[in-house]
Amino acid sequence: MMTRTAPGFIKSNPQLTRKGELKHLLTIEGLPRTIVNHLLDTAEQFVGVADGEIKKLPLLQGKSVFNLFFENSTRTRTTFEIAAKRLSADVLNLNINASSTSKGESLLDTIRNLSAMQADLFVVRHAQSGAPYLIAQHCAPHVHVINAGDGRHAHPTQGLLDMYTIRHYKKDFRGLTVAIVGDILHSRVARSDIHALTTLGVPEIRAIGPRTLLPEGLEQLGVKVFHEMDAGLRGVDVIIMLRLQNERMSGACLPSAQEYFKSYGLTPERLALAAPDAIVMHPRPINRGVEIESSVADGVQSVILDQVTFGIAVRMAVMSVVAGARA
Amino acid sequence: MKLHIKGGRLLLPAGPVATNAAPPAHAECHADVFIADGLIAAIGSAPAGFQADRVLDASGLCVAPGLVDLSARLREPGNEYKATLASELAAALAGGVTSLVCPPDTNPVLDEPGLVDMLKFRTQQLRQAHVYPLGALTVGLEGTTISAMRQLTEAGCIGFSQAEVPIIDTQVLWRALQYASTYGYTVWLRAQDPYLSRGGVAASGAVASRLGLPGIPAAAETIALHTILELVRITGARVHLPHLSSAGGIELVRTAKRDGLPISCDVTINHLHLIDADIAYFDAQYRLDPPLRTQRDRDAIRAGLLDGTIDAICSDHTPLDDDQKMLPFGEAAPGASGLELLLSLTVKWAQEARVPLAQALAYVTRAPAAVLGLRSAGRLESGAPADLCLFDPHAYWTVEPDALRSQGRNTPFNGYELPVRVRATLLGGHVAFEQTWQ
Numbered sequence: 001m002m003t004r005t006a007p008g009f010i011k012s013n014p015q016l017t018r019k020g021e022l023k024h025l026l027t028i029e030g031l032p033r034t035i036v037n038h039l040l041d042t043a044e045q046f047v048g049v050a051d052g053e054i055k056k057l058p059l060l061q062g063k064s065v066f067n068l069f070f071e072n073s074t075r076t077r078t079t080f081e082i083a084a085k086r087l088s089a090d091v092l093n094l095n096i097n098a099s100s101t102s103k104g105e106s107l108l109d110t111i112r113n114l115s116a117m118q119a120d121l122f123v124v125r126h127a128q129s130g131a132p133y134l135i136a137q138h139c140a141p142h143v144h145v146i147n148a149g150d151g152r153h154a155h156p157t158q159g160l161l162d163m164y165t166i167r168h169y170k171k172d173f174r175g176l177t178v179a180i181v182g183d184i185l186h187s188r189v190a191r192s193d194i195h196a197l198t199t200l201g202v203p204e205i206r207a208i209g210p211r212t213l214l215p216e217g218l219e220q221l222g223v224k225v226f227h228e229m230d231a232g233l234r235g236v237d238v239i240i241m242l243r244l245q246n247e248r249m250s251g252a253c254l255p256s257a258q259e260y261f262k263s264y265g266l267t268p269e270r271l272a273l274a275a276p277d278a279i280v281m282h283p284r285p286i287n288r289g290v291e292i293e294s295s296v297a298d299g300v301q302s303v304i305l306d307q308v309t310f311g312i313a314v315r316m317a318v319m320s321v322v323a324g325a326r327a
Numbered sequence: 328m329k330l331h332i333k334g335g336r337l338l339l340p341a342g343p344v345a346t347n348a349a350p351p352a353h354a355e356c357h358a359d360v361f362i363a364d365g366l367i368a369a370i371g372s373a374p375a376g377f378q379a380d381r382v383l384d385a386s387g388l389c390v391a392p393g394l395v396d397l398s399a400r401l402r403e404p405g406n407e408y409k410a411t412l413a414s415e416l417a418a419a420l421a422g423g424v425t426s427l428v429c430p431p432d433t434n435p436v437l438d439e440p441g442l443v444d445m446l447k448f449r450t451q452q453l454r455q456a457h458v459y460p461l462g463a464l465t466v467g468l469e470g471t472t473i474s475a476m477r478q479l480t481e482a483g484c485i486g487f488s489q490a491e492v493p494i495i496d497t498q499v500l501w502r503a504l505q506y507a508s509t510y511g512y513t514v515w516l517r518a519q520d521p522y523l524s525r526g527g528v529a530a531s532g533a534v535a536s537r538l539g540l541p542g543i544p545a546a547a548e549t550i551a552l553h554t555i556l557e558l559v560r561i562t563g564a565r566v567h568l569p570h571l572s573s574a575g576g577i578e579l580v581r582t583a584k585r586d587g588l589p590i591s592c593d594v595t596i597n598h599l600h601l602i603d604a605d606i607a608y609f610d611a612q613y614r615l616d617p618p619l620r621t622q623r624d625r626d627a628i629r630a631g632l633l634d635g636t637i638d639a640i641c642s643d644h645t646p647l648d649d650d651q652k653m654l655p656f657g658e659a660a661p662g663a664s665g666l667e668l669l670l671s672l673t674v675k676w677a678q679e680a681r682v683p684l685a686q687a688l689a690y691v692t693r694a695p696a697a698v699l700g701l702r703s704a705g706r707l708e709s710g711a712p713a714d715l716c717l718f719d720p721h722a723y724w725t726v727e728p729d730a731l732r733s734q735g736r737n738t739p740f741n742g743y744e745l746p747v748r749v750r751a752t753l754l755g756g757h758v759a760f761e762q763t764w765q
Contacts, residue, residue, distance in 0.1 A: 013608075014608055029537070085523075098332075106650060106653065106654070107654060117519070126655065128657045128658055129538055129539040129540050129609070129655070129656065129657060130538065130608070130609030130656045130657070131657050132539075133609045133654035134609065134654070134655055138653070149655065150539075150655075151539050151540075151655075152539030153538055153539030153540075153542075154539065188539060191537070191539060215536035215542075216533070216535075216536055216542065217532050217533030217534075217536045217537075218530050218536060220533040220536075220537075221533075221536070221537065274348050313578035
């Protein structure tokens with residue numbers, strides 16, 4: 001019989017070592033629940049670090065973290081930078097779209113050059129889905145890769161900080177109903193949230209939006225699809241609003257920002273349809289008046305600023321679990 | 328040079344060719360083959376006074392017509408850094424391919440008789456496989472001005488094609504088909520709507536959604552097919568549809584053939600075996616054009632071969648250099664090297680689908696020769712050119728990209744263990760490729 005003997009590319013989950021330890025963080029899909037919980041537990045230990053007298057932990061002392069941003073994002077890059085510095089790592093920020101690639105240097109050449117500079121950890125943001133996989137496959141064996149957002153594919157640290165926020169307020173994932181609202185088609189955050197929620201045992205995940213913003217086969221990821229905001233929000237415990245990119249507000253997918261807000265904007269009236277203690281989340285930056293009304297974004301049920309605070313602790317946790325000295 | 332091929336098992340994909348819902352006929356027998364003056368002089372017993380210069384012991388081997396590949400990019404002129412005529416034609420012979428069709432998307436595009444003359448001259452000098460170029464259907468493949476089809480035909484073009492570049496203006500497509508049909512030329516059209524496929528890098532569906540890869544819906548193929556088939560109906564042009572990929576597309580062709588439209592079609596070895604889920608973790612070797620579709624589509628391809636809807640299997644050989652594949656999935660160039668895998672992957676399918684070997688061989692010999700209207704290729708009979716392939720039907724080999732003769736080491740079948748190995752390829756009665764065997 002014919003068998004595949006030695007496939008050229010890793011077909012098993014490339015972010016785990018043979019022993020099942022987390023070597024890279026590329027996606028939440030396929031991560032065991034124990035690892036996800038371990039990351040969240042570790043983050044919990046770090047949440048207080050900034051408030052305490054000692055703002056720095058020596059867990060990544062002597063290690064070099066390279067922030068490789070092939071796509072601009074000051075916000076995400078800054079949180080990774082702060083997280084790395086609190087773990088005592090040396091941090092180098094590189095905006096690569098501006099330098100090498102415009103000179104024709106290939107992605108892998110860039111990676112090889114940087115590996116030669118004794119990097120220990122690459123934090124990668126790239127416009128192409130899957131780019132961090134290519135880097136993880138070709139970087140030096142001692143280097144770890146953290147995906148800080150790739151195309152439409154994944155944004156696992158955002159997914160984890162969303163889970164941390166939900167756990168903080170809701171304690172238990174079992175029994176929750178979570179709604180994700182908006183442009184899921186183009187959203188890496190939505191994909192990572194869906195995988196994380198599924199992994200943590202959330203029984204009902206809803207996606208709300210027009211069919212132009214929902215990817216084909218979404219139900220196969222374990223999601224219930226709604227096209228009406230009111231029906232989709234009824235009784236939910238968590239609302240995750242997604243950012244609508246400016247370039248998508250008017251075109252083939254949507255007629256206008258106004259019509260979008262009328263259909264899917266989160267207003268106090270709509271929020272009232274959710275469970276009374278429902279929390280409102282958003283990965284930022286927010287388009288006020290497009291996907292969410294200011295009074296809701298700044299209201300008592302909004303936990304958007306907590307997400308930012310937890311984001312640093314979660315990124316510290318990811319870096320220390322992936323690259324820190326193993327006990 | 329007189330050759331005597333002794334004791335082989337002859338695969339004879341002869342008889343009527345698949346046109347309407349009839350799989351190619353086939354037969355096989357054990358017999359000796361006698362070759363003289365570049366032709367098959369006799370099968371069975373030697374002609375009177377035949378004195379062989381060389382006897383090839385083919386015991387344990389299959390003797391088949393040389394393969395006819397409907398799509399192989401040779402990268403000349405213009406892309407010699409990716410591959411050269413010499414390297415790719417050597418790869419063809421190593422794969423048992425003695426005739427191949429090359430698309431016009433070279434650099435410059437094959438839209439002038441002089442370029443075609445040059446290509447024919449270069450390939451004839453190499454004496455490695457017959458090359459049948461497709462001329463560009465429109466100048467520069469730009470879809471605005473039809474090319475000088477009569478002069479290109481005189482120069483040696485076997486048909487006309489837009490390669491992977493669709494004609495956006497339907498009026499131009501209509502006129503191009505009218506013009507070609509005036510002189511009975513065959514037009515090759517990849518069915519892919521340019522708007523629905525814009526920006527897409529994988530087939531729309533659950534896999535692309537999960538990976539966050541922009542999708543190309545199956546409707547990109549079926550909508551383009553509707554347009555093409557309607558234009559075939561009104562112009563009567565003879566059209567070949569390369570690389571069908573979707574169940575819906577194959578069903579449309581099935582119906583159109585039943586209606587008697589003058590069309591033929593092929594599928595690639597990649598789509599015969601692989602599906603979108605094989606992309607796994609963004610492996611760029613699986614970035615192909617058309618994209619790999621679902622299991623259901625692959626099942627439809629296999630069924631379409633057996634019921635005669637699909638005429639032929641081709642390699643869609645597209646050699647690329649490493650730099651074009653060592654990129655994020657969406658930025659990697661689409662395509663796979665395939666000349667050396669065509670025979671083995673066809674036989675692998677035949678084994679899985681329990682298709683007799685001689686019948687399976689017809690899809691890569693007799694049937695593609697019929698698509699091209701070549702009387703001389705794809706036959707194993709007295710008087711036919713001695714373009715033959717001798718292979719070991721019991722051998723297995725493991726695909727190792729670095730061991731390929733093609734300069735394109737890009738293959739999604741890396742590490743696959745595949746059946747049958749070519750031992751010798753004869754071109755015009757000469758042993759053009761030979762691998763020592765016991």
